[in-house]
Amino acid sequence: MDLTTRLEIEGMMCQASCGATVESALNDVIGVESAEASYARSEAIVKWRSDTLKNENLLVDAVEAVGFGASIKFGTRILKLSIQGMMCQASCGTTVRSALLGVKGCRSAQVSYPLGCAEVEIDENVNENDLVQAVEAVGFDAAVLYTNDKNISLLDTTQAATTPIATMTTKNEMLAKSEVAVRGTLTRQVAQSIKTQVEACRGVRRCDMSLGAARMILSHEPSCNVATLCRTLQLRGCENISLQMIDDDDDDDDDNQKVIYLGVEGMSCAACSSKVERALKKLEFVDEAAVSSTTHRAKVIMNESLGSKEESEKILIDTIHSLGFKGWLQKKNAKGMGTEEASAAEVQSWLNTVIMAALCTVPLFLIKLCSNNSAFWKQDFVCALSRQTLFEALLGVLTILAVGSKFAVNAFRGIATGNWGMDLLVTTATGIIFGYSMLTLFDCCLNEGGHEHAMFDTAATLLLFVSLGKYLEAAAKKKASGAIAALLRMQPKYAVVLTDVYHDPLEELSEDDEHFYRTLVSSSDTTTSVRPCAELRPGDIVLVEPGGAAPTDGIVAASLSARREAFLDESAMTGESLPVRKVRGDSVFGSSVNRSSAFVQLITQTGAKSAIAQIARIVQDAQLAKAPVQEYADAVASVFTPAILTLALITFLFWYFVATTGMIFSLDARTPFLFALLFGVSVVVVACPCALGLATPTAVMCGTAVGASRGILIKGGDVLEQAGSVDVVVFDKTGTLTTGKPKVTDLIPFSRTCSSEIDASDDASSLFLLRCAASAELNSEHPVGKAIVALSHERSAHSFPVESSETVPGQGVTAILSNGLGSVCVGSLNMVCEILDDPKQSDLIAQIAARLRREAKTVVVCAHEEKKKWYALGVFGIADAPRPEAKHTLAALQKYLKCQVRMLTGDHETTAHAIAKQIGLEPNSVVAGVKPAEKAAYISKLQRIGPKRPESVLNFFGNCFSTKKKPAARTQNTTIDGCIVAMVGDGVNDSPALATAHVGIAIGGGTQVAIEAADVVLIKSDLRDILVTLHLAQVVKRRVRFNFLWATCYNLMLIPLAAGALYPTTGTRLPPAAAALCMAFSSVSVVCSSLALKLYEPPRIFSDEENHSAASFNINEDGTCSWLRTCIKNIRFKCRIWLFALTGIHFYSKFDNIENPSADHHDSDFAISSNSKDKNFRLSRTSSGSGADETYGLNLV
Incomplete structure (x- = not known):
C-alpha cells in the first residue's frame, strides 16, 4: 500500500509562515506520520503511518480550515486497452486515437491495429470506464487493461512481438524463457487480455499464448522473477483466472523425484569413483549410488527418510567437495545432463597441459642435443654450474610448477581423504626425480661436484608422456560417450506450429479431424509461427515439411499427399533407414525425417518424456550401472597404489643392496643410489590402475551406445554381463512370436431360443454376441480383446454401457452391464465353462474349440448372465499369424548362439503346438495353458535346474576375474546352479516373468508395464533384434574380459x-621416461579396444519374405569341412587376442559373420573364402608331404 499522499496547495505566499502553517495543520490529522509543505512547488507531501488507513479527505479539510485551498494531486499512469473490431491502422486506428484523446485527463494515446490494443497516458483520477465508453461510442469494443509502469511503451511491445524468439535484445542482453500454466476457463478474448496484461509487466518482452494447451511461454529479462509475477499479478477482467509457473522438473514422474543426478569433476581413475561412491552410500538418506569416472556423473537414489530435497542435495555436494572433487547438481532433461560439456572440458584441459609440457620439454631436448658439441653450453656460468645445467633446471622447475602441480594438488588432496590413485604415483615419481636433481645441483654448488646426474629432462619427459596419455584417454572416452550427444543433436531446433489450434492428445483422431487439418493447412488464411521445439507442449499441432524432421513424439494427424500417407525415416531411433x-x-x-509429402503432427510427448530423451536417460543410466566383473577392478584399484609403492621401495632396496655389495659391476656410470633409484621410479611410473578401471565402463559405454543406435536399449552393464551368458530364451506367444494383431476369423453365435444349437444365420444373435463381448473388452489392453473391439467397430455393433469390470x-x-442387462463373461474355455449352467453347452463349446485350435486359432467364449443364470452366447475364433522373422530367429538362436528356446503361453496346448509347428519349435519346447504367476514359476524352475551350455574359454577367464561365477536371479528362491x-x-x-528372469526383454510395441519391468527394450519390435542383443552382449562381454586380460x-x-628383471642378463633397463610412455599406452589401448566395438556388425538373419536361409552354411558334411569348422573355432580365439594386440583393429568380428562361404580341398591345401559385400578373406592350411609340418595362413583379400 502506498503510504504517501500529494496535495496541491493554493494561496501560500511564503515558506516560513504559510508553509509552516500548512505543515502544522497536516501533522495534526490522525494517522499522519510527517508532512512537508513546499511553497516553491505549491504542494505538500504527507506520509501516513502503516498502522492506519489513509483518509485523504481529512487532509483537504485540515488545509482549508487554516485558510488555504487544497486538492489531491494525482500522478499519471499508463493504461492499456484491448480494442476489437479495427480493420486497418489508417482509418480505424486514427478514429480510436481521436476518441481517446477527447477524454478529459488523457495526455497521450497510441493505437496499434496489428496488436489490437491501445496505450494511453492518463491522470490517476481519470475513470477507466470513460475511456471504454469513448471507444465504444465510435463503434469498437474495448476492454480495460492497465499498468503503473511508465517505462513500457507500445513501441517496445510491438518490437518485442515482432522479434523472433531466442534473439538478442538491446544491449546484447539474452532473454530468459519461462513457462506459465493458465488455470481457469479460457476464451479467445480472455486469452488476448491475459497476453496483453502480462506483456505490460516490467521485464516481460514477449508472451506466446497457447489457447488449447492453456499455457504461455514468456520471454523476459533474466532479472524478472516470473514466479513472483504469477503470484502478485492481478488480472483485470479475468477474476477467475490464475497463473502458475511450471518448473522444468514438474513433468518428471513421481518415482523419479527421489533420484538425483550429480556432475563430478576431478576423478582420474577407478579408485576415485569408488571413493566417491562409498562416501555417498554411507549417507543415511541414500539407498543406492553409482559413480562413473568415465562420464563424470553420479546417480543417487534416496530413501523414504529423505527430508528436504534441497537440503539433501546440498549434503551430497558437500560430501563430494569434502573428498577433494567438484560436484554440482544436474537437471534431468533431454540435453544430455552436461556429459558432453564435461568431456569436452576434460579434453581441453589435458590438451592445454600437453601443450605446456611440450613447450618445456622440447627446449630441454634441444639444449641437450646442442650441448654435445658446443663449448658455450658446457661453460660454467655460476657456482660451477654450466649454462646447460642451469637452463635445464629452470625449465624443469617451470615444468613442475605448470604441469606437475596439477598432479600434485590431486595427489595431496587424495592423501588427505584416503584416496591413493594414479596422481599419487605420478607425483611420487616426478617428485623423487626432481628432488634428486635439485640435491645434485646443491651438491655441485657447495662441493663443486659433478652435475651430470641431474635429470630434469627425465622429469619433464615423464610429465609430458603421462599428460599425453591422459589427453588421448580423455579424447577416446569423449568419442565413446558421444553417441548419445549425437542422438540428441539430431533433434530439430524449431517447429512450424499452427497458431490457435489445439487437440487433446488423449482423444482419438477421427476422419473428420484429418479432413479439418488438411483443409486448414491448405487455406491461405491459416497462420503459422516458428517456435523452438523446447517450447512445444502436448496438444500442439505442427506442420512437418518434406525433408524436415518431426520435432518430438506425436501422432500423424493428417497427410497432405493424395494417398493420405507419409513415409518417415526412423533411423535416428531404430537404426533402420528404410522409410516406414x-x-x-x-x-x-521425434527426429524422424519426412521422406514424402508434408504432414500434420499432433504433439503427444515433449521434453524429458519424449522417446529420444528417455533413450538418452536409459543409456546414460546404463553407463552408470556397474557390471559384476567391475568388482574385480574396484578391489584391485583400492590396493593398487599402496602395493606399487611398496613394490617400488622393495625394488630400490634390492638394487641398492646389490650395487653397494658389488654383486653387479656395471652401474650405468651412476652412483649406487641413483642406479637403484631409477629402478624404483620406473616401477612407480609404469604401473597404472586406470587400465583396469576403464576395462568395463568404456566397453559398457560403447556397447550400450551401439545398441541404442540399432534400436536396442540395454539398461546397464550388469544386464550386458548376464545377457552375454544366456542359456535359455523363453518367448511369450501372443504379440511376441506372433504379430500381436489378431483378427477374428470365426464368429459362432448360439441360438437364444435353443442355446445348444449353432445359429449361423441369425444376425440378431451375432450382433448381440458381439455387443456383449465388446462391452467387456472395451478397455482391454490384450491383443485378443482389441481384435473383438475392432470387429465390433467394423460391424457398427455399439457396446452396452458398463457399470464395472474385473480382469x-x-x-x-x-x-456388469448397466440398465439391468446382467453380466458378461469373456475369456478362456475353462473360465467360462466353469460358470455355465447347461452342461450341453460346455460339450458343444469343447467340440468347436478343438476344431479351431487345430487351425492354430485362439478360442474365446462369451457368456451372459440373466436372471442369475449363465448361458453361452457364442465362440470367437481368433487367428494371430506368426511374425515372418520368427522361424529364422529361433533357428539362429539355437544354431548360432547355442541357446535353447522355449515358448510359454496361456493359450491352449493345441493352439500353441500349431503355432510352434509353423515357427519350427519342437513340441517338448512348448509350455501352454499357464497363468502369469505360473510363468514366473516356470522361469524360476529353469533358473534352478535348467540345462547349461559348456563354458567357453573366455567365460572361464572372466569367471576367474569376477567375484561371482554366475549372476544370481532377481528372485530369492533361485540359485546360481x-x-x-x-x-x-x-x-x-x-x-512377472520379465522381472523374474535374469534378462527381461520387452518388445517396443508392448505395454508400459512390460517395458518398465524389462532389462532390454527393443524399439523396432523385430525379433531379429533379440539375436542382435544377445550377440552384442557376448561381444561386449568378451571385450570386457579381453580388456581385463590385456x-x-x-x-x-x-x-x-x-x-x-632383464638387467642381469641383458644389461638393459626401462628408463622412467619410457615407463611413462608405457603407462600412458596401457589406458589408451584399453579405451581404443572398447572403441573398436563401434565397428560391430550384427549377424544377418533373413525372413521368408527375403528368400534367404538363416544362419546356414552351404558346406557339405564331410571330413574336410568338419576339419575346417574345427580349425576356424580353434584359430578364432587366438586371432582375437594376437591380431588385436598387434594391429588394434576389431578384426575378429569378421569370423562371426561368414556369408555364402565356399570350401575347396586340393590334396594338402585347404582354403575357405567369403564373397560378402564388405569383407573377403581366406584361411588356409599348407602341410608338407610327410604331414609333420603345417603352416596356417589368414589372408585379407
Missing part, C-alpha cells in the same frame, strides 16, 4: 621389466 509408412493415428518418433489375468474379463534365462514378452501378464598381463609383464 505412416497414416492417420500412427505414432511418430482375471491370463483368463479373461467379467463386466541352473542356467541363465532370458524372457521375451510384451504384455502386462508377462511382467590390462592385467600388461602390468604383470611391465612391472618386472621396470624392476630390472
Whole structure:
C-alpha cells in the first residue's frame, strides 16, 4: 500500500509562515506520520503511518480550515486497452486515437491495429470506464487493461512481438524463457487480455499464448522473477483466472523425484569413483549410488527418510567437495545432463597441459642435443654450474610448477581423504626425480661436484608422456560417450506450429479431424509461427515439411499427399533407414525425417518424456550401472597404489643392496643410489590402475551406445554381463512370436431360443454376441480383446454401457452391464465353462474349440448372465499369424548362439503346438495353458535346474576375474546352479516373468508395464533384434574380459621389466621416461579396444519374405569341412587376442559373420573364402608331404 499522499496547495505566499502553517495543520490529522509543505512547488507531501488507513479527505479539510485551498494531486499512469473490431491502422486506428484523446485527463494515446490494443497516458483520477465508453461510442469494443509502469511503451511491445524468439535484445542482453500454466476457463478474448496484461509487466518482452494447451511461454529479462509475477499479478477482467509457473522438473514422474543426478569433476581413475561412491552410500538418506569416472556423473537414489530435497542435495555436494572433487547438481532433461560439456572440458584441459609440457620439454631436448658439441653450453656460468645445467633446471622447475602441480594438488588432496590413485604415483615419481636433481645441483654448488646426474629432462619427459596419455584417454572416452550427444543433436531446433489450434492428445483422431487439418493447412488464411521445439507442449499441432524432421513424439494427424500417407525415416531411433509408412493415428518418433509429402503432427510427448530423451536417460543410466566383473577392478584399484609403492621401495632396496655389495659391476656410470633409484621410479611410473578401471565402463559405454543406435536399449552393464551368458530364451506367444494383431476369423453365435444349437444365420444373435463381448473388452489392453473391439467397430455393433469390470489375468474379463442387462463373461474355455449352467453347452463349446485350435486359432467364449443364470452366447475364433522373422530367429538362436528356446503361453496346448509347428519349435519346447504367476514359476524352475551350455574359454577367464561365477536371479528362491534365462514378452501378464528372469526383454510395441519391468527394450519390435542383443552382449562381454586380460598381463609383464628383471642378463633397463610412455599406452589401448566395438556388425538373419536361409552354411558334411569348422573355432580365439594386440583393429568380428562361404580341398591345401559385400578373406592350411609340418595362413583379400 502506498503510504504517501500529494496535495496541491493554493494561496501560500511564503515558506516560513504559510508553509509552516500548512505543515502544522497536516501533522495534526490522525494517522499522519510527517508532512512537508513546499511553497516553491505549491504542494505538500504527507506520509501516513502503516498502522492506519489513509483518509485523504481529512487532509483537504485540515488545509482549508487554516485558510488555504487544497486538492489531491494525482500522478499519471499508463493504461492499456484491448480494442476489437479495427480493420486497418489508417482509418480505424486514427478514429480510436481521436476518441481517446477527447477524454478529459488523457495526455497521450497510441493505437496499434496489428496488436489490437491501445496505450494511453492518463491522470490517476481519470475513470477507466470513460475511456471504454469513448471507444465504444465510435463503434469498437474495448476492454480495460492497465499498468503503473511508465517505462513500457507500445513501441517496445510491438518490437518485442515482432522479434523472433531466442534473439538478442538491446544491449546484447539474452532473454530468459519461462513457462506459465493458465488455470481457469479460457476464451479467445480472455486469452488476448491475459497476453496483453502480462506483456505490460516490467521485464516481460514477449508472451506466446497457447489457447488449447492453456499455457504461455514468456520471454523476459533474466532479472524478472516470473514466479513472483504469477503470484502478485492481478488480472483485470479475468477474476477467475490464475497463473502458475511450471518448473522444468514438474513433468518428471513421481518415482523419479527421489533420484538425483550429480556432475563430478576431478576423478582420474577407478579408485576415485569408488571413493566417491562409498562416501555417498554411507549417507543415511541414500539407498543406492553409482559413480562413473568415465562420464563424470553420479546417480543417487534416496530413501523414504529423505527430508528436504534441497537440503539433501546440498549434503551430497558437500560430501563430494569434502573428498577433494567438484560436484554440482544436474537437471534431468533431454540435453544430455552436461556429459558432453564435461568431456569436452576434460579434453581441453589435458590438451592445454600437453601443450605446456611440450613447450618445456622440447627446449630441454634441444639444449641437450646442442650441448654435445658446443663449448658455450658446457661453460660454467655460476657456482660451477654450466649454462646447460642451469637452463635445464629452470625449465624443469617451470615444468613442475605448470604441469606437475596439477598432479600434485590431486595427489595431496587424495592423501588427505584416503584416496591413493594414479596422481599419487605420478607425483611420487616426478617428485623423487626432481628432488634428486635439485640435491645434485646443491651438491655441485657447495662441493663443486659433478652435475651430470641431474635429470630434469627425465622429469619433464615423464610429465609430458603421462599428460599425453591422459589427453588421448580423455579424447577416446569423449568419442565413446558421444553417441548419445549425437542422438540428441539430431533433434530439430524449431517447429512450424499452427497458431490457435489445439487437440487433446488423449482423444482419438477421427476422419473428420484429418479432413479439418488438411483443409486448414491448405487455406491461405491459416497462420503459422516458428517456435523452438523446447517450447512445444502436448496438444500442439505442427506442420512437418518434406525433408524436415518431426520435432518430438506425436501422432500423424493428417497427410497432405493424395494417398493420405507419409513415409518417415526412423533411423535416428531404430537404426533402420528404410522409410516406414505412416497414416492417420500412427505414432511418430521425434527426429524422424519426412521422406514424402508434408504432414500434420499432433504433439503427444515433449521434453524429458519424449522417446529420444528417455533413450538418452536409459543409456546414460546404463553407463552408470556397474557390471559384476567391475568388482574385480574396484578391489584391485583400492590396493593398487599402496602395493606399487611398496613394490617400488622393495625394488630400490634390492638394487641398492646389490650395487653397494658389488654383486653387479656395471652401474650405468651412476652412483649406487641413483642406479637403484631409477629402478624404483620406473616401477612407480609404469604401473597404472586406470587400465583396469576403464576395462568395463568404456566397453559398457560403447556397447550400450551401439545398441541404442540399432534400436536396442540395454539398461546397464550388469544386464550386458548376464545377457552375454544366456542359456535359455523363453518367448511369450501372443504379440511376441506372433504379430500381436489378431483378427477374428470365426464368429459362432448360439441360438437364444435353443442355446445348444449353432445359429449361423441369425444376425440378431451375432450382433448381440458381439455387443456383449465388446462391452467387456472395451478397455482391454490384450491383443485378443482389441481384435473383438475392432470387429465390433467394423460391424457398427455399439457396446452396452458398463457399470464395472474385473480382469482375471491370463483368463479373461467379467463386466456388469448397466440398465439391468446382467453380466458378461469373456475369456478362456475353462473360465467360462466353469460358470455355465447347461452342461450341453460346455460339450458343444469343447467340440468347436478343438476344431479351431487345430487351425492354430485362439478360442474365446462369451457368456451372459440373466436372471442369475449363465448361458453361452457364442465362440470367437481368433487367428494371430506368426511374425515372418520368427522361424529364422529361433533357428539362429539355437544354431548360432547355442541357446535353447522355449515358448510359454496361456493359450491352449493345441493352439500353441500349431503355432510352434509353423515357427519350427519342437513340441517338448512348448509350455501352454499357464497363468502369469505360473510363468514366473516356470522361469524360476529353469533358473534352478535348467540345462547349461559348456563354458567357453573366455567365460572361464572372466569367471576367474569376477567375484561371482554366475549372476544370481532377481528372485530369492533361485540359485546360481541352473542356467541363465532370458524372457521375451510384451504384455502386462508377462511382467512377472520379465522381472523374474535374469534378462527381461520387452518388445517396443508392448505395454508400459512390460517395458518398465524389462532389462532390454527393443524399439523396432523385430525379433531379429533379440539375436542382435544377445550377440552384442557376448561381444561386449568378451571385450570386457579381453580388456581385463590385456590390462592385467600388461602390468604383470611391465612391472618386472621396470624392476630390472632383464638387467642381469641383458644389461638393459626401462628408463622412467619410457615407463611413462608405457603407462600412458596401457589406458589408451584399453579405451581404443572398447572403441573398436563401434565397428560391430550384427549377424544377418533373413525372413521368408527375403528368400534367404538363416544362419546356414552351404558346406557339405564331410571330413574336410568338419576339419575346417574345427580349425576356424580353434584359430578364432587366438586371432582375437594376437591380431588385436598387434594391429588394434576389431578384426575378429569378421569370423562371426561368414556369408555364402565356399570350401575347396586340393590334396594338402585347404582354403575357405567369403564373397560378402564388405569383407573377403581366406584361411588356409599348407602341410608338407610327410604331414609333420603345417603352416596356417589368414589372408585379407
